Every structure is written in C-alpha cells, then in structure tokens.
Amino acid sequence: MELKDKVAVVTGAATGIGRGLAVAFAAEGARGVVVADINGDRAQESADAINADGGTALAVTTNVADQESVNALVKATEDAFGPVDLFCANAGVLVLGGVHATDDEWRRAFDVNVMSHVYAARAVLPGMVARGEGYLLHTASAAGMLTQLGAAPYSMSKHAAVSIAEWIAITYGDTGVKVSCLCPQAVRTEIAAFLNVAVDTPPSQGGDVSHASLDGVLEPSDVARVVIEGLRDERFLILPHPEVEEYERRRAGDRERWLRGMRRQQARIGLPTF
Ligand SMILES: NC(=O)c1ccc[n+]([C@@H]2O[C@H](COP(=O)([O-])OP(=O)(O)OC[C@H]3O[C@@H](n4cnc5c(N)ncnc54)[C@H](O)[C@@H]3O)[C@@H](O)[C@H]2O)c1
Numbered sequence: 001m002e003l004k005d006k007v008a009v010v011t012g013a014a015t016g017i018g019r020g021l022a023v024a025f026a027a028e029g030a031r032g033v034v035v036a037d038i039n040g041d042r043a044q045e046s047a048d049a050i051n052a053d054g055g056t057a058l059a060v061t062t063n064v065a066d067q068e069s070v071n072a073l074v075k076a077t078e079d080a081f082g083p084v085d086l087f088c089a090n091a092g093v094l095v096l097g098g099v100h101a102t103d104d105e106w107r108r109a110f111d112v113n114v115m116s117h118v119y120a121a122r123a124v125l126p127g128m129v130a131r132g133e134g135y136l137l138h139t140a141s142a143a144g145m146l147t148q149l150g151a152a153p154y155s156m157s158k159h160a161a162v163s164i165a166e167w168i169a170i171t172y173g174d175t176g177v178k179v180s181c182l183c184p185q186a187v188r189t190e191i192a193a194f195l196n197v198a199v200d201t202p203p204s205q206g207g208d209v210s211h212a213s214l215d216g217v218l219e220p221s222d223v224a225r226v227v228i229e230g231l232r233d234e235r236f237l238i239l240p241h242p243e244v245e246e247y248e249r250r251r252a253g254d255r256e257r258w259l260r261g262m263r264r265q266q267a268r269i270g271l272p273t274f
Contacts, residue, residue, distance in 0.1 A: 001135050001178065001231045003028035007081040009073065010035060011064045011116065012091025014042035016189030017139065017182075020220025021088055022046060024228055026055025032081030036062040036073050037091065056081075064091045064116035067123075074123045083127055083134075086231070089120040090139040090182075092161075094191045095153035106153050113157035117164045125172065132176035135231065138165040142185045142244045146251060147262065150271045169236055178234050180227075185241040186213040187223055215241045 008025045012018035014037035023046075026033045033050060037043035040061030050057035060076045063069040077084050095101065095109040117138050128134025143151070144158030162181055169179035186192055223240045230238035239245055251258040 006085040008086040010088040018090040020224040024224035026050045033057045035059045065111040067119045070119040086135040088137040109153035109157040114160040129175045135178045139182045182238045186217040215243045
C-alpha cells in the first residue's frame, strides 16, 4: 500500500511510535490522518503539528479498550475523510511484573494490548471486506515473538496480539484485506522509559534491566520509515530491529536451548524471579 491519498487511523498517536507513524503518513501524502488517543489534549497537539506542517489531521479522543469508543472513532473518520484505508492498532501499555501482578494489571494488559485489536477489527473489517480492500497494521512487539523478561502481563498480551494479527491475516487474506504486524524491540518513547534507563545507566545503578535494548534503541521516526517500507511491500512481519527474525528462528529451532539462553540473560541482568 502506498499512503498517498489514503485515509489512515493511528491509535496511541498522541506520542511515541503512533505519533511517528501519523507524521510519516501525512508526509507521504495521506488524504487524512486521524490521531486517536485516550489523551485528547495531546492528540490535538499532535494533529495541530501535522496540520501546521501541511498535512491533514484530525484528533479523536478514543479509548481503544472500549468497543463503543473504537466504533465512534471509525465513524468520526468516515464523516471527516471517507472509508478507512489503513487502521493502525498501535496504542499499548507496558505492564511489568510476574504472575503476582494484580488481576487488574493483567486485565489492563489484556484489554489495552489485546482486545483493542479485536475491537478495531470488528469496527473496520466489514467495510473493508465489502470494498475488497483495506489494511490493518497491528503494533505488537518483539516481546510477542520472544518474551519480555520481567514483564509477564506484557509478554502474554503481545503474544496474543501477534496471534490475532496472524489469525486475521489468514482468515481475511483472500478478501483483499491486508495485515501487517509491527514487532520492534526498544524504541525511545515514554512507554520505554525504563528501557531507556537501561541503556543510559549501569546495572549497578538499576540500569540494563532489559534485553530489549541490546540491539539498540530506535527513534519513532526510524520505526515509521521501516513501517512505510513494510506497508509498501505488504509484508506481514515488520521488524525495525532485523535481529528479531534470527532470534525467532533460534527459538523455534531449539526451544530448550533458547530458554536456557533467556535464563542466562535474566541472571546477567539480575532480575528478581518475582
Ligand atoms: N517503545 C518501545 O520500546 C516499544 C517496543 C515494542 C512495542 N511497542 C509498542 O508500541 C506501541 C506504542 O507504544 P509507544 O512506545 O509509542 O508508547 P507511548 O507510551 O509513547 O505511547 C502510547 C500511547 O498510547 C496511548 N494509550 C494508552 N492507553 C490507551 C487507550 N486505552 N486508548 C487509547 N490510547 C491509549 C497513550 O496515551 C500514549 O499516547 C505499544 O503498543 C507498545 O507496546 C513499544
């Protein structure tokens, strides 16, 4: 898919990767970009910045963990620009901890990082199938292909996000609907503040808490560039850190060895076993 003259919705676009995507889509000549976020004020600021730069953006306050809110987002987009060509289910939350994280924390990870993808698909798939075209971009994470040390709710939810993206790609692949799944490692955003500490602070001072930053911390604009290429190629897996492909191969090739390696990594980092 080329973005020129397309209508794109990006959730979690007030900041971070989502904002990077929205800015890049506008720069590619999208007819309309919808900046959706639970933080309406910051969404408006991002939309204003895109409009000031010559793009066409609309801010819509949205809670991606609520079906009615996602339906209203799609309706607002259609009213402003016409049918949604590209829906980026990008908003997500980092929920740390192990099995003893509270039920509310587990549910928050599941609602925001998993059900958001289901709600988005429910809202846009009928129209896309009827038109015989449309594109869903699901932001999961490398944590959804591998695992995130120290973050069981996040890992579980991101594996589920990859799974729902795969299921939609298989089930709707012959209807003209395209699906991509974005799986970065560390990106310099607010969600990754603790990962950023990891690269800037020695382990003795609480740094290096994550393996996700070992292959470098990308900027949201770097991720957006890789996404635009991935959408152009209509590739399912979009991997801004290409190393992830090899890690997944190793995981699938010898699961026991991979688990031993991850345990070594965890010990090196000095993470508690919760
Ligand atoms: N930053 C990383 O290192 C990294 C790595 C892999 C995957 N990701 C994924 O990328 C996506 C974007 O994360 P980011 O790093 O840009 O984080 P971020 O915190 O900078 O941005 C997330 C945005 O989502 C919004 N949001 C949170 N809950 C919402 C809800 N219920 N409804 C609507 N909006 C909501 C926030 O207000 C925020 O603007 C997430 O799905 C995240 O899991 C991030």
